Amino acid sequence: MSGALCLGGVLSTGAAPYGTARSVGASCAHGHDPVFEAALAAADARIPRDAAPGARAAVPGVLALPLRRGYRVTARYGVRGNWLAGHHTGIDLAVPRGTPVYAAGAGTVVLARSSGAYGNAVTIRMPDGHYALYAHLSRIRTRSGARVTTGARIADSGSTGRATGPHLHLEIRSKRPYGSDVDPVAYLARHGARLR
Numbered sequence: 001m002s003g004a005l006c007l008g009g010v011l012s013t014g015a016a017p018y019g020t021a022r023s024v025g026a027s028c029a030h031g032h033d034p035v036f037e038a039a040l041a042a043a044d045a046r047i048p049r050d051a052a053p054g055a056r057a058a059v060p061g062v063l064a065l066p067l068r069r070g071y072r073v074t075a076r077y078g079v080r081g082n083w084l085a086g087h088h089t090g091i092d093l094a095v096p097r098g099t100p101v102y103a104a105g106a107g108t109v110v111l112a113r114s115s116g117a118y119g120n121a122v123t124i125r126m127p128d129g130h131y132a133l134y135a136h137l138s139r140i141r142t143r144s145g146a147r148v149t150t151g152a153r154i155a156d157s158g159s160t161g162r163a164t165g166p167h168l169h170l171e172i173r174s175k176r177p178y179g180s181d182v183d184p185v186a187y188l189a190r191h192g193a194r195l196r
């Protein structure tokens, strides 16, 4: 049983088919979804930056775990694979469908809608300029443009988009574009939330 993984995205040229990656449970192919990235870029451009000088450099404060129930890590961040980015850009946390999902950090919801390979997804811009992306949701409980606080319930987990089973794909980007992902475990840990 390889667990619940996300499969979305564009495989790089010559990529091995899904399931042939070396490590079982490490094959989330959350690659570049051009439709989603274009929608995210357009939405991001419409939402004003915080007016306060230096807002971008603000620290996000203490972060919260996105899940409060037990979860299983089915694909860690950064595992290598035959994807456009060359690695898994987030972390996969397997939980039953319908599990409440909370904002790890406060911020502005840039996009909250059905998003191709990511399924129903919520992307939040945080005060330090990082973006948190929550994917494969069964239900979205916020909307684009909303301001959310740390720990606010934003969604229910699911397996929408390209996923083999119910899980939360949490991705943290240092900038908006695909490929600027950072280790979500390290990022959360730096701000007081230990994923594992």
Ligand SMILES: [Zn+2]
Pocket (backbone or CB within 6 Å): 005, 006, 028, 030, 075, 088, 090, 091, 092, 169, 170
């Ligand atoms: Zn994933």
